[in-house]
Each structure stands twice: as C-alpha cells, then as structure tokens.
Amino acid sequence: MEHEDMDALLSDDxxxxxxxxxxxxxxxxxxxxxxxxxxxxxxxxxxxKLFALLAADGSPIAVTQSRDAALANALENELELASLH
Structure with a gap:
C-alpha cells in the first residue's frame, strides 16, 4: 500500500x-x-470508567459499565466488531 493510500480519508457515509x-x-x-x-x-x-459501543462512523449505539456488556450488546444487535489501534 502506498503512503498516499494510507492518508486517504473516508467520509461519514x-x-x-x-x-x-x-x-x-x-x-x-x-x-x-x-x-x-x-x-x-x-x-x-x-x-x-465506561465503554461506548459506536458504529463505524462514530454514531453512538450504547454506553455500558463494562466492556463485556458492550460486546454483548454488539452480538445481540448482530454487529461485527472492529479492533482499533
């Protein structure tokens, strides 16, 4: 992947x-x-310390007191989880 590709931004849509x-x-x-x-x-x-479940565009879905509860909410809503670094 070229450096220029890494700098490309995606729109909210x-x-x-x-x-x-x-x-x-x-x-x-x-x-x-x-x-x-x-x-x-x-x-x-x-x-x-809380955990927010957010859509790929950053739209809020839920806020919970534990990471496990946020993950359970994602599974319940049939969402694929992305790992961010």
Whole structure:
C-alpha cells in the first residue's frame, strides 16, 4: 500500500457503509465524556470508567459499565466488531 493510500480519508457515509452498516467498535471513556456522544444520558458521577459501543462512523449505539456488556450488546444487535489501534 502506498503512503498516499494510507492518508486517504473516508467520509461519514463511507464509514457508515463499512461492513454493510454492521460494523462497530468499543471505545473506553470516562463518565465526563458521555454527554458529548449521548446528550440524552442522565448526569453521572465524575470519574467512572465506561465503554461506548459506536458504529463505524462514530454514531453512538450504547454506553455500558463494562466492556463485556458492550460486546454483548454488539452480538445481540448482530454487529461485527472492529479492533482499533
């Protein structure tokens, strides 16, 4: 793969279409960050370690208190999980 290919960016629509719209990832986050992705979420105690399940384009799907619960939610919704580094 050429360096130029690695620098190419995908649009939100292209990201959303990855995996036929069935691709998601789990992102660790702090409770202070939750309202940015989940504006409807209730106020939470600061400093909690949480896990967000996000679609390939970054759209929020769910937030949980454990990584295992986020993974279970992905399986329940028949989503393919991507590993991000």
């Amino acid at each position: 292209q990201l959303a279409g990855l995996g036929g719209g069935r691709l998601a990832y789990v992102k660790p986050m702090r409770s202070e960050e939750v309202n940015r992705l989940f504006p409807q979420a209730p106020a939470m105690q600061p400093g909690l």
